[in-house]
Amino acid sequence: MLFSLSGHRVASDCRWSRFPSSKGGPRFNRTLIGPRKPFSACPMAAIEERQAVVIDGKACAKEIREEIAAKVEAMKSEMGKVPGLAVVLVGTRKDSETYVRNKERACTEAGIESFSSRLPEDISQEELLKVVEDYNSNDQVHGILVQLPLPKHINAELILDAISYEKDVDGFHPMNIARLALKGRSPLAVACTPQGCLELLDRHGVTIAGKRAVVFGRSNIVGMPVSLLLQQRDATVTVVHSRTPNPKEICLEADIVIAACGQAEMIQGDWLKEGAVVLDVGTNAVDDPTAKRGYRLVGDVKFSEAVQRAGMITPVPGGVGPMTIAMLLKNTLQSAQRSLMGDAI
Ligand SMILES: Nc1nc(=O)c2c([nH]1)NC[C@@H]1CN(c3ccc(C(=O)N[C@@H](CCC(=O)O)C(=O)O)cc3)C=[N+]21
Numbered sequence: 001m002l003f004s005l006s007g008h009r010v011a012s013d014c015r016w017s018r019f020p021s022s023k024g025g026p027r028f029n030r031t032l033i034g035p036r037k038p039f040s041a042c043p044m045a046a047i048e049e050r051q052a053v054v055i056d057g058k059a060c061a062k063e064i065r066e067e068i069a070a071k072v073e074a075m076k077s078e079m080g081k082v083p084g085l086a087v088v089l090v091g092t093r094k095d096s097e098t099y100v101r102n103k104e105r106a107c108t109e110a111g112i113e114s115f116s117s118r119l120p121e122d123i124s125q126e127e128l129l130k131v132v133e134d135y136n137s138n139d140q141v142h143g144i145l146v147q148l149p150l151p152k153h154i155n156a157e158l159i160l161d162a163i164s165y166e167k168d169v170d171g172f173h174p175m176n177i178a179r180l181a182l183k184g185r186s187p188l189a190v191a192c193t194p195q196g197c198l199e200l201l202d203r204h205g206v207t208i209a210g211k212r213a214v215v216f217g218r219s220n221i222v223g224m225p226v227s228l229l230l231q232q233r234d235a236t237v238t239v240v241h242s243r244t245p246n247p248k249e250i251c252l253e254a255d256i257v258i259a260a261c262g263q264a265e266m267i268q269g270d271w272l273k274e275g276a277v278v279l280d281v282g283t284n285a286v287d288d289p290t291a292k293r294g295y296r297l298v299g300d301v302k303f304s305e306a307v308q309r310a311g312m313i314t315p316v317p318g319g320v321g322p323m324t325i326a327m328l329l330k331n332t333l334q335s336a337q338r339s340l341m342g343d344a345i
């Protein structure tokens with residue numbers, strides 16, 4: 001459990017406890033019993049070692065999905081209702097199909113009803129709008145996700161803006177983004193990948209306040225919202241992008257690095273400050289004839305180098321990706337709770 005096949009330490013969460021090993025010496029084990037400890041208090045942290053703790057996002061996400069399943073079950077028995085998520089997929093992109101299938105499976109496992117529309121690549125904008133509007137007025141649907149990217153002939157902003165603010169479980173609606181950016185205002189939903197990043201930091205006892213955070217990328221779906229979230233948690237945030245002349249120099253100052261620039265293995269080991277916490281959001285498909293699907297995923301960070309310098313790091317796959325799906329389920333559950341309680345917005 002403590003060591004992955006490659007020999008890196010693996011931390012799926014930070015509820016560590018000390019067990020005597022059968023051979024007598026101290027041994028550390030993961031347990032689901034007992035209070036969560038901050039990472040700094042974890043015995044593992046005291047061990048002098050150069051290799052980073054590899055954060056197990058898959059295990060963390062599983063734990064969260066189980067917490068959600070229990071709440072869905074309670075909703076079902078108390079109110080006779082379950083949350084519903086509608087996923088809209090246009091076209092036949094291989095990666096989109098994989099993500100959508102994963103989302104549907106995660107819903108089913110959590111007891112969330114999943115509705116999905118698989119639509120032809122050449123669907124008209126008007127027809128797609130109609131699909132979204134039908135889900136808007138379907139009261140069994142509490143969350144709507146239109147998988148991006150959409151084909152070129154469709155105006156993605158127009159479609160995303162048509163998703164009702166209350167059902168926007170992606171957190172992409174302008175009202176949700178505006179409320180995220182404004183002090184003292186809370187969005188109904190926060191974008192799933194950024195929320196998953198913060199959840200990983202929190203569940204691993206990483207202090208954010210007062211830290212230097214560097215975000216690579218300024219996209220609407222990751223870079224921008226994650227930089228706002230980190231700032232709200234009192235980090236000093238720098239956003240690095242394609243026109244930043246000295247990304248390495250800036251990265252070397254970071255205590256927390258969020259890599260979301262979509263450039264395969266751009267961030268190298270010698271860009272990192274010793275002990276930095278590195279979350280790799282990149283999911284770049286690289287052709288690999290030996291892989292089952294004909295491609296493999298690599299992150300925006302050169303993992304084999306970074307693991308020698310970082311204090312903690314997420315792998316790709318198995319890091320931030322699974323957390324994104326867990327946060328989608330969380331947003332869907334919250335939307336259903338809001339709708340069923342008739343909460344004021
Ligand atoms: N409206 C919309 N909302 C999104 O949230 C959204 C989107 N469109 N378009 C594409 C991106 C990408 N994204 C991922 C979700 C899960 C994994 C994930 O689970 N990855 C697995 C591996 C999956 C695999 O094996 O291919 C992992 O990292 O372990 C990755 C990427 C959500 N996105």
Ligand SMILES: [Mg+2]
Nearest residue numbers: 156157220221
């Ligand atoms: Mg856009």
